[in-house]
Amino acid sequence: MVKRGKITMNDVAQLAGVSTMTVSNVINDRVRVSPEARERVLAAIRESGYQINAAARSLRSGRSGVIGLAVPQVGNPYFGMFAELVIAEARRHGYHIAVEQTGAVALGETAAVAQSRRLQLDGLILSLSTAEAESSLLQTTEQGLPIVVLGEQDPAGRFDHVSAPDEAGAAAATAHLVDLGCKRIAVVTGGNLDRLTMFTRRYNGYRTALEDRGIRPDPKLRFIVDSLTREGARSTGHRIADSGLGVDGVVALNDIVAMGVIRGLRDRGVAVPDDMRVIGFDDVPAAAYFIPSLSTVSPDHEWKAAKAVELILSRIEDPLAPPREYTAPFAIVRRESTA
Amino acid sequence: MVKRGKITMNDVAQLAGVSTMTVSNVINDRVRVSPEARERVLAAIRESGYQINAAARSLRSGRSGVIGLAVPQVGNPYFGMFAELVIAEARRHGYHIAVEQTGAVALGETAAVAQSRRLQLDGLILSLSTAEAESSLLQTTEQGLPIVVLGEQDPAGRFDHVSAPDEAGAAAATAHLVDLGCKRIAVVTGGNLDRLTMFTRRYNGYRTALEDRGIRPDPKLRFIVDSLTREGARSTGHRIADSGLGVDGVVALNDIVAMGVIRGLRDRGVAVPDDMRVIGFDDVPAAAYFIPSLSTVSPDHEWKAAKAVELILSRIEDPLAPPREYTAPFAIVRRESTA
DNA sequence: TTGTAGGCGTTATCAT
């Protein structure tokens, strides 16, 4: 009894001997439908293998039941893990997630926003890496796409925003190294430090932690990765090993970089933690299994994912509510790399 | 001049002083439109911030321009990397990718298929981990959803299929260890070995490589991970270290497992490669940066992604063509873990 | 080259 091609609600209605609206009412259990009618409809659905047409529903209702999640790359361990959590959390609320990739560039972030509108997504959780995408964001919210921003904050503070504990986390990481007796603590950060970015905030955390303990941050101990990749981090590890600056501790801006740096140090025969201690940021799944296992700042990822979903849903409910700002709680996880 | 709410093609037409169809024709550059009209339309689009409504287009045309990609989890390094490549390749062909997660269970795989139909996806690239989802697949293709299968092959061979070089790759990995002088080579695999799965095929590769060299595979050297996670692999590493079997080489079914095993060995003071050599499978991005860097079977991931996209596009073109079968080329990458 | 009519599958509204 399986019909080839498209089976519509109408087909189901005929099969069940009811009207299209009754089928629709059963599916969405909107109004009271008599038990017999409901039963016949459900049987007809099973028999025909009917699947609702999301395009038609979305066109008619204006809602797609899909929320976008735009991240730089899903292949990145951090964003891959985060996407998984968001997908699970959204499903709990009856929503589906569509993953977009921005490549961490403004063009990609703008494109993700445009794409979300085209696809009639009900909202967008956007992990921002640039500030340049802001103007397109503003235009978009004016046109009614609810947005929650992660990572970089828009300067005007007009969006719901969930951030990592950048300053406090980096400060705690730095303090951890100081407490262990490290005297020459380097920091590995990225990009330029003019604007207030994730890099800047983590760097600031490092600096204030040192200053709080009466240590003058040495500009020579600030290493900039030339690219935010494992390879970029590895060569930064080489530079640190070759620097002759007597570095005995490293605060890395994230775990990928930390592991790349450790790998680079190892290339030069520098052992972690024996010769130098290293701490990361993010607590990606691989961190606990790296050799040496990686000490790191561990933000509550589940909390972050749940908060992002909660915010986007309430923003969809009430587009005009004032924007809200949250920072994830964190803990320092001590592992072998700072033993 | 930015209008709030939904801007339709009609609004653009009015703004430009033309008919809706002219706007549609400009957007899809279908027929010849006079330069002046086209210019006015483009200006109106820019001015209004118009975005085409994908739901309406999809409803009308029956095509969404979106291809589904169903993988177990995007947080997994292998699938995250693979998703990235597929997304990039699809974009090159003007298609968008929607990522689904199956959790590597039959229920999830079936659900992904149903979801793809609901969402009017033009096709589905499905990374299969189970055989149970097969019946639902068959029903689906009958209803016109083009499918390309990765990973597990459906027993009936009714789908386009791209596989990893499981047997040949595992055999080459094993041969590599033999050539290095390993005498007691263990294999770490998963699940039961009754059906022909990825596990079975890689295990078979290991076995035939040994037999080809006149070595009798010792059943005691076959270790089964109780869960396909880093933690499961780590505890397998413990078991290998504690086994007292004199293992001097390990063929792991994939890189995640290989790294987990190395971590577990390290927990027991077994050094890789000094005390024991380990080789993985997949060449995930992290493999080259692990300590020790991981020797592994490196399938051509880009080839695989490109082939999957190529197959799904041609399947969309011609739903009735006979199914095709491809296996990715590979190379053995020698790194520190087998030095 | 441009415009008009109709329908894709669903649901809101109103009527029975």
Next chain:
DNA sequence: ATGATAACGCCTACAA
């Protein structure tokens, strides 16, 4: 409780 009707925004077919 159930059904008829119209409309969501776009595109195919045809007409001008």
